[in-house]
Structures are given as structure tokens and as C-alpha cells.
Amino acid sequence: MASSETANTRQVPVMMCRYFSAVLAAALLLVVATGIPPAVAQGAGNWSTDLDLKPPPGSAATPQESPATGPGRAGQRPAAGGAGTTVVKKKTNEPPLQEGMARLTLVALLTADGQRIEQDLVWRIFEESREPRTAGKLIGTHKIASPVLTLPPGTYTINAAFGRANLTRKITVAAGVEATEPFVLNAGGLRVRLAAAASGMESMKAFFDILSDERDQSGERRIIFSHAKPDTVIRLNSGIYHVVSTLGDANATVESDVTVESGKLTEATISHKAGRVTLKLVTRQGGEALPDTEWSVLTEEGTSVKTSVGALPTHILAPGKYVAVAKSQGRVFRRAFEIANGETIQVEVMRQ
Template identity: 25%
Template sequence: MFKGRHMLSVLAALFFSSPALAASSTGAIDRTPDIERAGDDVGAEVRIELTRPGNEGLAFNARLSEDGGVISWPISWQVKAFDGETLFSRDAETASLPAEPGDYMVEASYGAVKVERKLTLLEGQRLAVTFVLNAGGLRVLPKLKQLGLPAARPFTSIYKSSGVDGGTLVAITEEPGEILRLGAGSYRVESRFQPGNAEAMTEVMVKPGLLSAVELDMNAGIARLDASGAGEHDIYWIITDAKGKKLPGIPGPTADVVLKPGRYVLSTRIDGVEKTSAFTIEPGRVSAIIQSN
């Protein structure tokens, strides 16, 4: 905060509305998610210190909610001129810089939340701006009933589930229990394990300044594939479900595959020689499938 005898407090009316930003909807699992963009729904508190001409400057920090404390995690700050030139870029809890009088576009990115505001700095002023991001946290832990967290890699996608940008992919995580920083609102959470076909989905509400925790217990089992006794050979596994749908092929001598309960056909290729067998997956159980040359 800037200190001085002439400290004035003003409302966020110094800001002008940002242009409307179109949100794209996608279901592609491997797509880099769109960052949520906030405009007029993100508040800002501006404090002004009068100073000598030539000593003008800007300073920034942010809060998750209106009555929350200043965020103590790094925020990606960018200050741009109106011609698009980046004048300042830094990842830090707070940011400050000398600046000439004029119009600036200020961007703050925090997790999946990105805010943009136009700011006008007048001659003889220093502005200290606190953004209220209206954001919270979401912790997702996908696991299997009776088995906990398997060796297979979890893959979780977060989609907006309401508003004009409903259906937009906003975050992806492959780390179980990772805390995701999201704008307040309702979301659809979809999780699955790779390799495998088991998946789970739920709806969750993220509230500003709060951490929401979701545990997804999938009704599934594990096919533990093992051809380590086959020696040094090229090994490839192909699993087909009872409806004839093939899972993506799995290379390597061993793998834990998370599968929905049911019957499956397994084709094992060892140096181009294929063997076929059938197996059944029961929920909450591990089925060991051993192949040899």
C-alpha cells in the first residue's frame, strides 16, 4: 500500500468494462483448457496516493473473496499498453512498477482464473489496486472402491456446468488430490484412469475463499497384466469389452488396467505372435493375468 498525506479512496469506477470474451466449449480430453476470464463480476479496490509528476506508479495484489485476506500464493501479473505491448510480467504474490500516465490493461492469472481490467493512471498519482477474484479451491481424489488409489494414472477434467460458458473445459489434472484454483460457480468433474475404461462424474459447487473436496469412488476392478516371464520381447496387449469395443493398445510387459465390471477378451501379442483369452472383472478385486512365451 502506498503511504502519503493525500490518500484518497475510490471505487472501481476507474475501470472500464473489458470487451466480451467468447468461451469455447469442448469435450476433447487432451485439449489445453481455456482459462476462465472474469470481467465486471470481479471487484477491485483502488487506493490513490498523490505524488510529484514523474513519480507515478502502479501496485497490485489480490484476495479470493471480498472479506478474505491477501493471497499469499504467486499470481501471474501482466501489464500491457493499449497497443498490446507487454510492459511488465512477473509471478509473485504482489507486484509494483513505475508507470507513466496513461491507459493500461492489467491481467492477473491465478490457477484457472484470469481477470483483465483497463486502468487509467493520471499525472501525479500512484495507484494501489486490490483485485477480488471471487475464486475458491477444488481438491479431487479419484479412487476405486475397496482398492483405493491404483497404480494406473488418474485423469480428471473440470468443466463449467452453468452460465453462457457452460460446458467449457477449464482445468485438467493428472495428480490425485491436487488443489485446483477456480472461479466461484458450479462445475462438472469427470475422472478416469489410464489405461482402462472406468470413469466417474459428479457436480460440485466452488465457493469464494473456500476449499471444496471431492472423492470419486469408482465401481471397478483391476486387470493386472504380466508377461515379464516372456523374456526380452516386444509385448502388446489389446482388451475388448463384451460389446466389442477395443481399448487403446497397451505396450510393455506389465500393466494395471482399471476396468468396469464385466467380461473381456484379451489379445496378447509377443513378437507378433498373438494369444487370445477371456477374463472377468469384479468390482473391488484384482484379477492377475499372466502370459508367457
């Protein structure tokens, strides 16, 4: 009897295993019959989210509009994520226009073909002036590419500046109107380079001034940009400009007219002719330079070229003939000298 009970007990697990196997097989047949697809990895391209990911610590802050002019334009670049990170811009919409107000979107174009300027812009908005030839009150400054302004109806003077290139327009807006105003700056770039011969002689002390092509009633040109460094791109409105390049701090200058075209970079190479001179007041030939000496460099005609104070002043001069004048302890000493292009000389003035 005990033997029979033991046999029955051993058969229970076997029957249960057969039962669950049958259930599992039936479930699999049901899956196949109903066409339920197996699970697959979903591509990131099919995801949708409205999350606005914050930039990592230390990243540059996004420029903000001033409260007086309304919300900024959507489409600013999101913060860059790391490898495998998907940055999604938050979907935003402009709020409803306030009753009695106007909305104006400003866009700057490099040329008339529609190439937009996306950085380094400064917008200034002025109220209408009641006095001719004078600017009204400044009511807003924006340093983003395309500001969106909410303004009361009226006439405004708006200036768009891109480097030294700029455009000023008068714009009238009406209540309830939403408009986009393009500003075609017709801007180009100018880069001045030094020729190899000049670049080896105090090139760090070289600079150039950009002046207008036209002259005023006094015959003077208007200064557009002063003390620009070589190899620097200066943004300008298209047109003709007069460039004055100076090597050193004296009279080694070169002047030239250049033409800047819209949407193009104009490169001008300047070739200077100059020499370097060091002045020295001594009591004997080859002696030690005397300190606290006042110096003047004059042309042969007596025109002052450069003044300085010290024991060993050094200047870059245009090739030619000069007179070195040294003043020490109430006495004046002179010596004529000549310098050629590319020459480096030392002029000793004897104190006798």
C-alpha cells in the same frame, strides 16, 4: 624527637581517610538533595533504530521489482532472527512521483469482503492493444502480493492470477495520479479425494481433470486443469465445474459436477469401481509369459480400451466384459474375460 615525628607520620593516613570519607558523604547528600535517579535497565521496547538487518546466509532472497516499474511495496516480511533477536524493518518512503507519470498500486482480494491475498500471485501488465480481442505487448510480470507500478499515462490491461483463479481488467491512468486498484478474484479451492476402496488400488496412478461447466458450439468442454493429483488444492474462480477422475491408465473413470464458492474450500470424494488385470501369453497353462507381445483390450462391442507391449502388462479396468487380443510373431490370439469391482485377476491367452 624521633618519636614525635613518627607519631605525626602515622596520623597523616588517618586524616586523609577521614577527609575522603567526608567528601563522599557530601556527594551522596547532594545526590539525594537534587533528586538524581539511580541507573536502571532500559527496556528494548523504548529503543528506536533505522537499521535494516540483513538476512542470515542461505535465507530466501526478497523478491525484487523490475526497474521498469519502480520500487516495490514496503512491508515485506523481515528475515527471522534467532532467540532474543529483534528484527526491525527499515523505514522507507516512496520517492516523489516523476513528472508526467502515474503511480498504481495493485491489491488482490479473495472475496468482496476485503480478505487480501498475500502470496502465490502473478501479475501481468499489458499495453493497450489496437486490435480487438487480442492482448497488447506484455510490459511487466510481478510475483509479489502488491506491486507498485510507475507508468506513463494511458490504458493498460492487467491480469491477476492466483492458481487457476484469475481476473483481467482494463485500467486507465492519468499523469500525476496515485491510485490503488483492488482486484476481487472471487476465488475458492477444490480438493478431490479418493474413497478408501479406490485408494488401495494404484492410487498413485489416479488423477483428475477439471473442465468448464459450459460447452462450446461443438459440445466440448474447456479444460481448466489437467492431470491434477488427489488431495491437491486447486485454486479456482467461483462457479460450477465438471470433474473427470481417472484411476489407472484405461477406462476406470468417474465424472461429477462440483460447485466452488468464494473464499471456501470444496472437497469432493470420488468412489471408483475398478479391477486389476494382468495379461499373459503362454504356450501352456501356467507357463512362462512370452516376451515382445502386442496387447489390445477391447470391449465386447470391439471398442479399443487399452493397448500395450510386453510380457506381463497390468491395467486397471472398469468392471465389465472384455476381450484380450495378443499378437506375437505375426499371429493373433484372443480370449474373453470378465472383471468385477475390486477384483485382481490374471488372464492367460494360449498360443496354439
